[in-house]
Every structure is written in structure tokens, then in C-alpha cells.
Amino acid sequence: MEQSGTSALLQGVVQDLASGVAAALRGGGPAVFPGGVPPEEPPDGILIAAVRVLGADLLLPHVLLHTPPAEREVTLLRRAVDAFTPAADAAPTVRWSHWGMSRGLHTAGVRYGPAGGGPGAEPDAGWLDETSWQALTHRLAVLAALAVPGEDCALARGAQRRVVDVSRGFVRAVRRRDWRQAAGAGRWLAVLDGVPETLGLGSGLDFVELMGGTDPVVDLQVRAARLIRAGVPV
Amino acid sequence: MTGPRLLHTVGVRAIEWLWAHRDGFRLETDVDPEVGFLERFKPIGELAQVCKVLFREGVAGSQQSRLARQLLDHVWRETLDGGLMLVRGQRTEPFSPVPFEVYLPFRELGYSQPGIERAATLNHRLLSCAAFETTATRRLGMSAFQRRFGLTPRPPEAESYARTWLARTPEPWTVEGHTAYDITHAVFHLTDWGEHPDRLPADAAAYLETWLPVWIDDWTDLRRWDLLGELLVVDACLPRPTLDEQAWQAFAAAQQPDGAMPAVREMPTGDPDEVFDIVYHPTLVAAFASTLATSRSLSDLAAAS
Known part of the structure; x- marks a missing residue:
């Protein structure tokens, strides 16, 4: 029960984040909780996991509309990148989506990656x-x-x-x-x-x-x- | 790409089943007028058309050719009473194109019934014939039948074709079962049932080459064998057939040990006549697809050697 409850919560937060990004694509503004922090902000671990699921799209409004990302969005994405480093034998989609997040940070001007030089080598x-x-x-x-x-x-x-x-x-x-x-x-x-x-x-x-x-x-x-x-x- | 052996075997078994169940090709002379006497002619015309393809392509073995010829002789002599039943049908519904359309492939194979030919020629002159209201694909078929008989198509085939779904190459994600049948039949009529693949307009061929793999994939997964068989025929009519191995494997696996091909999912059970009415068409389609695909496969092998 606890597992499915956590899973449902995670899916809900992913949907909330996606809604925020979609709203930002419509009219600009911050992607994460554009209406302000919800009354009950999700537990930190769930939020970071949800950012990992959404991936580089957290910064998409800024990529497409050329607005500067909010500090909080960058921080969240960076924490997700650090928290979910793929295993050596991870599936190609896992490795590429992780690479895409690093790439997103780099594009946003965050010095990130090996020696701060970029997102690192591309996966297979x-x-x-x-x-x-x-x-x-x-x-x-x-x-x-x-x-x-x-x-x-x-x-x-x-x-x-x-x-x-x-x-x-x-x-x-x-x-x-x-x-x-x-x-x-x-x-x-x-x-x-x-x-x-x-x-x-x-x-x-x-x-x-x-x-x-x-x-x-x-x-x-x-x-x-x-x-x-x-x-x-x- | 599927090898010729599997392609060929599907057709051999299909013809064996059709021969064994030849009495299923039957007319109902005391039918309710609301249903119509002509209702049961369609399977006979389709049988003749597919047998014509089989003789034309020349890839059938001697046993398969012999059974096909016996089948045709049987339905012509026994079911159609030497063509007299077609005349009777014509007199029941004088302006229906059905008796003529059933007759035409028989005529092309050497059978003759002058009464139908006179009616076809007369009907063709009528404004009523050109004004006949029907779907665009059916209209294309009627024009093609007229041309094959030696009449000037009314309206011309190009005009009929222009009104079909396929001619307009619409969004491929909107195709549903009935649309897919419109596509397959447009291709049958345009190419004279696979005899002239080069008559497929270039834009339609390119369109089908791009999107047919999606539809084959989909209807294979849905196990809609009748439609899948027709789509496999279309594939064999393209400039570069794929002879999709996965689809052909699934199609062959759906065929019953006695050669019957279920229309959808599993083989139906029950009254033999009712079962025949459900599975005769997919079984004919299996013979049709098998013949064309075998022929294309052998042509490719010959070209490669």
C-alpha cells in the first residue's frame, strides 16, 4: 500500500510540474508551481524524483522562450541530476534523459558536468x-x-x-x-x-x-x- | 522479407479448403425478396476473380491449378447452371451491375453467357447507369469492369479514382476498418487485381509505401485476418513489396489445419453454412495474397540471380 501510495503521489507531482511547464509555455513565468507554492508542498524526495521523471523539460520554457530560469528551477534540476546518476548498465533512455538534464543545465548557463565543461560524453x-x-x-x-x-x-x-x-x-x-x-x-x-x-x-x-x-x-x-x-x- | 515457401503454402491450403467446401457457394432461389436473389452471387464472383489471378500469375503447382479449375467448373455448371442463374438474376434485378460483375471474370477465363453480355451493353448506354449512386471506390470498380469488358467507362476511371479516399492521400492516422477496405479495393481496381502494379499512380504508391507498414502492424496485432490479407495484397502491388515477415508469420499461423482462414481472431463454430459465409472471404483473400506475394517473391529472386 505504501508503495502504491508513493507512486500515486509521485505521478501527481509529475503532473503538477508538467502543468506548470505547459502554463509557462503558454504565457511565460516560472515553470515550477506557477501559482505559488501549493498549500502542501510535496515531500522533498518526491519532488526531486518528479523532476527526474520530467527531466530537462523543467527548463523548457526558458529554452523555447529565452527567459532566464528561476533559481529554484535550476536548483531542483541540479539536485535531480546529482541524485539519480544512472548505473553503468542503465537502459539507453535512462542514460539519455539524464544526459539531457545535464545538457539543460549547461544550456541554462550553469557550469555543470566534468570540470564544469559540459554535460559529458553522449551515451551510446x-x-x-x-x-x-x-x-x-x-x-x-x-x-x-x-x-x-x-x-x-x-x-x-x-x-x-x-x-x-x-x-x-x-x-x-x-x-x-x-x-x-x-x-x-x-x-x-x-x-x-x-x-x-x-x-x-x-x-x-x-x-x-x-x-x-x-x-x-x-x-x-x-x-x-x-x-x-x-x-x-x- | 518472407520466403516463398510460407507464402505459397498459405494459398495451397486455402484452395484445398475452398474445394472441400465448394457446396458453400450456393444460391437461394426462394429467398425473401427483401434480402434479394443477388445477395449470394458475390462469393461466386470473388472466387472467379481470385482463380483468375491464380492462373495468371503462374506460380501455382499443378495440384493447386487443377483444384482451382475444378472449382470454377463446379460453380459455373452446378451453382450458376452454365450462367443461366446469372440471367435469372439479371431478369430479377435488370439494372443491377452485380450479375455482370460476377460474370466478367468467368468470361475472361473462357466461359460464356451471351444474355448477360447483351444486358451489360444495354445498361451501359443508360443514363441511369452513369447516375447510379454509390461510394467512390465502388464507382471506380464499376468503371474498371466496364473497361475490362471493352466498354468505354462511364465515368472515366481517372474521374472515378479522383473521388476515392486513396486518391486524396489523407491523414494516415484517420484510417479505420471501413476506410482500409476502401483503400484495398481502390488498389485492386486500379491494378486489375495485381496484374498491372505500374498503374498505381506514383503519389498513391509513395503514400502506401510510407503508411502501409503501420496499418499492417496494427491489423496484425488486432488479428483481423480478412483485412490483413487484403493489406498484404496491397503490399504485393507496390513497386517494392516488403512481404513483411512478422505479418505473414501471424497470418499463416491463423490459418486452420484444413486451410480455412478466420475473418477475425479465432475460427467460428456452428452451422456449416454459417461458418462458410463467415470464412469463405478471408480464405479467398488468403489465396489471393499468397499468389501475388509468391509471384513477387519469385520475381525478386529471379532479379537477384
């Missing part, structure tokens, strides 16, 4: 060319926080090489009513070149929002994709 990206289009889309959707304009890492380059496969994965996710995966894949497609015209990505994102937009994580991804498609300056 060989799987990007080897995995099926279905599994590829699933993994990339989990890593949607790295889908930002101008990102030049092995993950983004690998996604670009398989833009048609990611487009197929978007269709598959929509058809299966997996709105989080669809929104994550849609955000990747917003940063990739060569998306098939027939996909109808703009309407597809609208449909994902219509059907799944009550989930703040979906809302966040769709809003990010729209901003990117609208050509936010890099």
Missing part, C-alpha cells in the same frame, strides 16, 4: 539505427525532452535519419490511443526535417490534444511541438 546511440520503428518511437517519445530546436547530439541525428519511421510511430500511437507516446513522437517530428507531408502533423497534434490533452504531460508536449513548429528563435 547505436540502438537508434538497429531497433524497429515501433520500439524506436516508444523510446524517442520517452526522450521527448531532448527534442528541442538546434539540438545537435547523436540522439537527434539518429532521429533525423529515421524521420519516416518516427512518423509511422506517431500514426501507430494515435491509432492505439497512446496519447503520451503520440505527443512525444509529435514533438520529435516538430524538430525533424523531411516529415511526410501526408502525415498531417499539425492536425495530428490538434487531435492528440483533443483526445488526450487533459493529461498535463500530453499538453506539455503538444504545446512544445506547436511552439517549435511556429519557429521559435534558436
